[in-house]
Amino acid sequence: MSELKIQHLVTLTGLLSRGAKNNFVPVTTTSLGQQIHKSQQAASQHLLELEEAGFIERMMSGRKISVRLTKKGYEQISDVFNLLKNSMGAVNTIELGGTLVSGMGEGAYYMSLKGYTKQFKTKIGYVPFPGTLNVRLDKKEHVEAARQLGSKEGIKIDGFSDGRRTYGWVKCYPCTINGKIDCQLILLERTHHDYSVIELISETDIRKRLVLKNGAHLAIKIPTE
Amino acid sequence: MSELKIQHLVTLTGLLSRGAKNNFVPVTTTSLGQQIHKSQQAASQHLLELEEAGFIERMMSGRKISVRLTKKGYEQISDVFNLLKNSMGAVNTIELGGTLVSGMGEGAYYMSLKGYTKQFKTKIGYVPFPGTLNVRLDKKEHVEAARQLGSKEGIKIDGFSDGRRTYGWVKCYPCTINGKIDCQLILLERTHHDYSVIELISETDIRKRLVLKNGAHLAIKIPTE
DNA sequence: ATTACTAAACATCGAGTAA
DNA sequence: TTTACTCGATGTTTAGTAA
16 A cells, blocks of 8 residues: 555645645654644654655754655655545445345335326336336345435435325435346335345336346346435 | 544445445445455444444345435534545745845846746736845745745746856746735745745845834745646 | 654454364 | 453653753
8 A cells, every 4th residue: 555654644644734845844743743633742753754764854953853844745646635535436336136036026016006107107218117117125234325325315206195195205216227228216205124135127128128037137236325 | 524424435435436325225234344354343333333323324235235324324424524524725826035135146037038028028028127035934844845936837928048057947836925915936946955934036126115123034835727 | 843663452353262 | 263361672752851
């Protein structure tokens, strides 16, 4: 990762933020210590060690110190920055894996109600094929990830009432199956305590398109942000 | 700086780069140890402590571990990233301070030679007012910064010969005086071993414009990059 | 005021090892 | 195989203090 001792990165960053990239800037070990939440003595030692390692240049005028980063020092901090940048950009998808199971058939019924289909048309752009794909998540961590998904923003289909009973909201999350088929993972208000089986809807009949039988394994990717 | 122990930042970054932002990802303490250049035991301990501090969630299936970052964990690493980002962007100017002194008068003579003025006109856009502003740098670190400036790229005015003698190159660095007047700091081949007095040229007569007497204090800012 | 030394307290690490 | 414990070695920080 780096020649730089990790503890010194903080100190180096403190110096950088004081403008020590190009200029010698005056630094007292006391103020630097406060900045890095360490003692005056620690700051003093860090400066000595950073100089020894060639990351900074120190210049004493009387008892005062001025410091600036060397090329090497700046490059080190820059390396760490890039590492962090790359790591942060790394993952913006949630990946789930599971087994296709037969639904109860109720999903198909509910999702084809006028109260829902009108909203689907405007909010996800199509009326779903009648019938949901039910996928059992086999791994603990995938169930947990699905639960986490529930706390994120999705496309909200509002609930409604037909006078006799009420129908809960549905949240849609665009995703892909096996990297090929675009579909929506839906979370239902009425079942939102069980994340071990998820439901997927799509414009076309996915079972037919992928020639899927119950027991087939599916990989589902959900982009986030 | 952060609630996060600095030593754990590396571990957290390692997890992040494995995609542990949204998904639980399987992690063995041995492989994590290798990734962060520490032992299996250290990695194990880091995970325990990171969980305790609320930065990650661990999930054990048998002897295997899956891990993902919590919101708090991601925010912490994101904070560090932003801190670094801000620090890195912080300073792109060199700042010098010094006292106005009377020049030898030779600067004025040399700079008004045809061999130079023709190049000034094309390379910095004007023919400088005849006469340079000499500024004595009073602080050690400013002299050092000026020396450092010499190793950077500037606008190069080539030397020339009039048949009897040769005249050295001049490097120009755009800068401002007291945040107001645009001018050029010039480094001369013939004097480039002494950085304790710098010379400034400008299109107009700076002494008059700023009503400067010898002994006046000047602040000079030189943008870099 | 300042830097930086010493010595003791504290933290971190890895070898060995249990489960 | 794993994870994670104990414990001795090593590294780091701080209090006290000299200069």
